Amino acid sequence: MASCSILPDVLCSFPAVSDSYIRLARKTIDDGFRGLVREYSHLIDAVVQPLQVFLNALERLFVNSPWILVLAVMLAIVYLASRSIAITIGTAVGMVLIGLIGLWQDTMVTLAIVTVATLIAILIGIPIGILMARSDRVQGAINPILDVMQTLPSFVYLIPVVVIFGIGKVPGLIAVVIYAVPPMIRLTNLGIRLVDRDVLEAADAFGSSPGQKLWNVQMPLALPTIMAGINQTIMMSLAMVVVASMVGVGGLGKNTLQAINNQFFTFGFMNGFALVAIAIIFDRASQTFGKRLQKHTEVVHG
Amino acid sequence: MASHGIEIRGLYKIFGPEGQRHVQSVKEGMSKAELNEKHAHVLGLKDINISMPGGGITVVMGLSGSGKSTLIRHINRLIEPTVGEVLYDGTDVCRMSVKELREFRRHKTAMVFQKFALLPHRTVLENTVYGLDIQGVPRSESTKKGRYWIDRVGLSGFENHYPNQLSGGMQQRVGLARALSNDADILLMDEAYSALDPLIRVDMQTVLLDLQAELKKTVVFITHDLDEALRLGDKIAILRDGEVIQQGSGQQIVLSPADDYIASFVREVNRGRVIQVQTVMTPLTGQAAAASGVMPIPVGTTLEETAKAMTAGGVALVQIVSAEGRPVGQLDLQSLIGAMVTPADHEKPPSLAAE
Ligand SMILES: Nc1ncnc2c1ncn2[C@@H]1O[C@H](COP(=O)(O)OP(=O)(O)OP(=O)(O)O)[C@@H](O)[C@H]1O
Ligand SMILES: [Mg+2]
Numbered sequence: 001m002a003s004c005s006i007l008p009d010v011l012c013s014f015p016a017v018s019d020s021y022i023r024l025a026r027k028t029i030d031d032g033f034r035g036l037v038r039e040y041s042h043l044i045d046a047v048v049q050p051l052q053v054f055l056n057a058l059e060r061l062f063v064n065s066p067w068i069l070v071l072a073v074m075l076a077i078v079y080l081a082s083r084s085i086a087i088t089i090g091t092a093v094g095m096v097l098i099g100l101i102g103l104w105q106d107t108m109v110t111l112a113i114v115t116v117a118t119l120i121a122i123l124i125g126i127p128i129g130i131l132m133a134r135s136d137r138v139q140g141a142i143n144p145i146l147d148v149m150q151t152l153p154s155f156v157y158l159i160p161v162v163v164i165f166g167i168g169k170v171p172g173l174i175a176v177v178i179y180a181v182p183p184m185i186r187l188t189n190l191g192i193r194l195v196d197r198d199v200l201e202a203a204d205a206f207g208s209s210p211g212q213k214l215w216n217v218q219m220p221l222a223l224p225t226i227m228a229g230i231n232q233t234i235m236m237s238l239a240m241v242v243v244a245s246m247v248g249v250g251g252l253g254k255n256t257l258q259a260i261n262n263q264f265f266t267f268g269f270m271n272g273f274a275l276v277a278i279a280i281i282f283d284r285a286s287q288t289f290g291k292r293l294q295k296h297t298e299v300v301h302g
Numbered sequence: 303m304a305s306h307g308i309e310i311r312g313l314y315k316i317f318g319p320e321g322q323r324h325v326q327s328v329k330e331g332m333s334k335a336e337l338n339e340k341h342a343h344v345l346g347l348k349d350i351n352i353s354m355p356g357g358g359i360t361v362v363m364g365l366s367g368s369g370k371s372t373l374i375r376h377i378n379r380l381i382e383p384t385v386g387e388v389l390y391d392g393t394d395v396c397r398m399s400v401k402e403l404r405e406f407r408r409h410k411t412a413m414v415f416q417k418f419a420l421l422p423h424r425t426v427l428e429n430t431v432y433g434l435d436i437q438g439v440p441r442s443e444s445t446k447k448g449r450y451w452i453d454r455v456g457l458s459g460f461e462n463h464y465p466n467q468l469s470g471g472m473q474q475r476v477g478l479a480r481a482l483s484n485d486a487d488i489l490l491m492d493e494a495y496s497a498l499d500p501l502i503r504v505d506m507q508t509v510l511l512d513l514q515a516e517l518k519k520t521v522v523f524i525t526h527d528l529d530e531a532l533r534l535g536d537k538i539a540i541l542r543d544g545e546v547i548q549q550g551s552g553q554q555i556v557l558s559p560a561d562d563y564i565a566s567f568v569r570e571v572n573r574g575r576v577i578q579v580q581t582v583m584t585p586l587t588g589q590a591a592a593a594s595g596v597m598p599i600p601v602g603t604t605l606e607e608t609a610k611a612m613t614a615g616g617v618a619l620v621q622i623v624s625a626e627g628r629p630v631g632q633l634d635l636q637s638l639i640g641a642m643v644t645p646a647d648h649e650k651p652p653s654l655a656a657e
Contacts, residue, residue: 196419198415198417198419199419199420199421201380201415201419202413202415202419202420203436204380204407205378205380205407205411205412205413205490206407206408206412206413206432206433206436206484207403207404207405207406207407207408207409207433207436207437208436209404212435212436216421216432216435216436217421220421220423221421221422221423223423296422296423296464296465296466297422297423297466
């Protein structure tokens with residue numbers, strides 16, 4: 001750089017803290033963190049263990065059942081949710097194609113983890129969303145956290161998860177859940193807050209307890225919005241499952257990662273196709289289900 | 303079930319974070335506008351004293367923003383009063399604990415709303431039994447009641463429809479059925495019919511009057527329509543800017559409006575439907591006193607009905623008889639028509655002037 005000859009050195013190349021300081025700081029923080037993790041290892045195990053069991057059981061069920069049975073159950077669920085022949089046929093075609101290109105097993109592994117992640121996200125997200133809707137203070141405290149979570153690039157989630165939980169299927173699952181839970185929380189909160197004030201007043205006037213109000217009025221009326229949250233959560237889990245393959249999650253994501261590393265173009269393409277296919281199936285089925293729920297809440301007569 | 307009346311005493315409502323602090327200034331005569339300007343608080347209600355008779359329909363009337371909704375919401379305490387009492391059957395609703403209040407709302411009151419406020423995801427039947435659900439009545443029992451009331455409000459056959467498949471009038475019938483299913487003594491109706499078109503409205507008024515003749519609930523009905531008030535109200539209270547400016551029977555209000563504001567309301571009213579014969583009758587003389595052959599009209603008949611009877615019978619003079627059939631006065635065609643068209647100021651009997 002020409003200008004560097006005129007400027008003093010400090011202004012030209014950035015004056016970083018000396019390497020030894022940084023090394024020391026890193027060592028102290030890392031050791032402290034590891035110590036903390038070691039100290040709470042039984043607690044961490046207590047979280048990991050049941051997830052591991054549940055995830056393994058579901059994965060085994062999906063992988064070991066005869067494909068025809070899995071397909072039949074899946075089509076039944078899709079039909080019951082969407083009540084649409086077209087979507088059901090589309091699902092059948094997609095799944096058969098996945099099977100034909102030899103990715104049935106991997107798809108089952110991915111389906112298992114996405115199912116578990118979505119269930120956990122719903123289990124965590126809905127109660128938090130309800131709490132947020134009940135109190136402006138809770139909302140004020142949680143909203144910034146959700147903002148941060150939603151702006152963080154997905155890779156960044158892997159760092160603390162790996163430090164605390166190590167490498168493996170369950171840490172991957174946890175990363176997926178953390179990544180996918182914000183829309184669940186937000187849309188539950190939003191759905192409940194948007195419930196018509198007149199209807200809530202009617203519930204009060206008839207002497208509802210807070211619980212009765214929640215179950216008779218707020219949750220049912222918020223359900224279409226909550227369904228939109230579930231839909232988004234599923235989509236985000238699918239996206240994150242691919243990233244989480246970096247910490248040891250198997251299935252389609254792992255294949256995709258391999259394909260990228262080794263420049264297997266066709267293999268990568270096939271896995272990508274399988275991911276897109278199940279994404280579309282989930283999306284269509286859950287969206288039409290949500291629309292069906294909404295049928296009676298639409299105001300026809302003002 | 304014997305109905306109890308509702309006594310509202312010294313009720314003030316000042317909206318705003320420090321309503322309590324401004325009660326004194328309002329008592330000393332600060333106006334709504336002044337309070338809003340100086341302290342940014344809204345005067346909702348000012349020194350309300352109304353006794354609502356048990357088993358009767360009390361209508362609260364007033365223009366938009368006069369505090370009608372605020373008043374009716376104090377009866378089931380959807381709004382907390384700033385000061386004052388709302389007495390029902392000897393207890394002050396404003397002093398009830400959360401639990402007592404919930405029980406009171408579940409068993410003693412039912413409400414019908416201007417915007418219906420039905421649950422969109424529930425069918426007509428499920429909406430009707432909503433109050434019973436809240437009370438914890440099992441569905442096996444509540445659906446029976448629900449069906450009965452759906453039938454009574456004229457909606458049989460629509461049990462399994464959803465609210466958004468019904469017209470406004472039908473939706474309000476569901477609202478009414480839902481309130482009636484509760485078997486509550488107090489029925490609160492906040493502009494229940496204001497969203498309905500005129501014909502359906504009259505229809506619904508008839509439904510209410512028919513049911514009331516049999517049920518004798520303590521009804522509080524809010525409206526901004528004087529015709530509706532006069533048709534339904536055993537007693538009418540008129541609000542302006544949060545204050546009661548006149549209360550009494552429909553007749554009293556039409557015959558002796560308390561001020562120009564009410565007078566301007568009353569001017570457009572069909573007096574023939576409101577004023578009753580005994581108010582304008584004259585003492586018995588000559589021909590009518592002779593009794594036999596003169597058409598008898600019972601006390602309490604409106605001028606319009608009397609006019610109809612007279613035209614049909616082709617007579618120009620009638621005898622007014624008491625409930626026991628004793629003649630108490632007479633009325634000729636000329637004074638009848640006179641009372642129906644002219645402001646009746648000069649002919650109001652002194653007994654009706656005071657309230
Ligand atoms: N929660 C509130 N906070 C502040 N002011 C309020 C509140 N609720 C009502 N008010 C005010 O109290 C006054 C009376 O309102 P209210 O709703 O009782 O009128 P209303 O007679 O029912 O009118 P409408 O015929 O339009 O329903 C109005 O000036 C209104 O602005
Ligand atoms: Mg109102």
